[in-house]
Amino acid sequence: MKYLGLITKTADGYAGQIAELSVLATGDSPTEVEQLLAEGLALYLEDHTDIVPVAQRLSDLPADLQETYAGLEDVQEVLLEPALMNPASAEVLRAIEQSSLSYREIARRMGTGHAAIARMVDPFYWGHGLPTLRRLAEVLGLKVEVRLLAA
Structure with missing residues (x-):
C-alpha cells in the first residue's frame, strides 16, 4: 500500500510528513526526506498494523490539512511504500x-x-x-x- 507524503522546502533544507500518520522527517534534499519518511512509515506500521491509507493526493486530505499547505510553494506529493526492514x-x-x-x-x-x-x-x-x-x-x-x- 502507498501512503501520501508531502515534502516542502524550508529555510534549512526540506521537511516532509505522511499526512495521515504521525510520521515526520527533515533532510538536506527531497530524496533524503523521502527515504526517511519511508523508514518512519515502516516503523510506524510495525505498531499500527491496521492502518489503511485513504489520501492519494493533497486534495484528498481534510480541509484543515489542505489549508496548512495552501500557502506553501512547491509542495511535492509523493506516494510512499514502507521501507524494507532487515x-x-x-x-x-x-x-x-x-x-x-x-x-x-x-x-x-x-x-x-x-x-x-x-x-x-x-x-x-x-x-x-x-x-x-x-x-x-x-x-x-x-x-x-x-x-x-x-x-
Whole structure:
C-alpha cells in the first residue's frame, strides 16, 4: 500500500510528513526526506498494523490539512511504500536484548566500537557480514544459523 507524503522546502533544507500518520522527517534534499519518511512509515506500521491509507493526493486530505499547505510553494506529493526492514537486524536486537550485556560491553568483547553494535540493530542496515555475526554470536554465547527459504 502507498501512503501520501508531502515534502516542502524550508529555510534549512526540506521537511516532509505522511499526512495521515504521525510520521515526520527533515533532510538536506527531497530524496533524503523521502527515504526517511519511508523508514518512519515502516516503523510506524510495525505498531499500527491496521492502518489503511485513504489520501492519494493533497486534495484528498481534510480541509484543515489542505489549508496548512495552501500557502506553501512547491509542495511535492509523493506516494510512499514502507521501507524494507532487515530481519537480520531484528534478530540481532532480540539476541542482544536477551543477553545481560550493554552495547558497550558487547563492542568491547568484539573489539569494535559501540556504534557498530548500534548499526547492527538498525532495521534499515543491510551490511551485516557473516564474520561479524559470528563474533557477535560468540560474545553472546550463541551460534549463527543461515537459512535460505523459498520466496
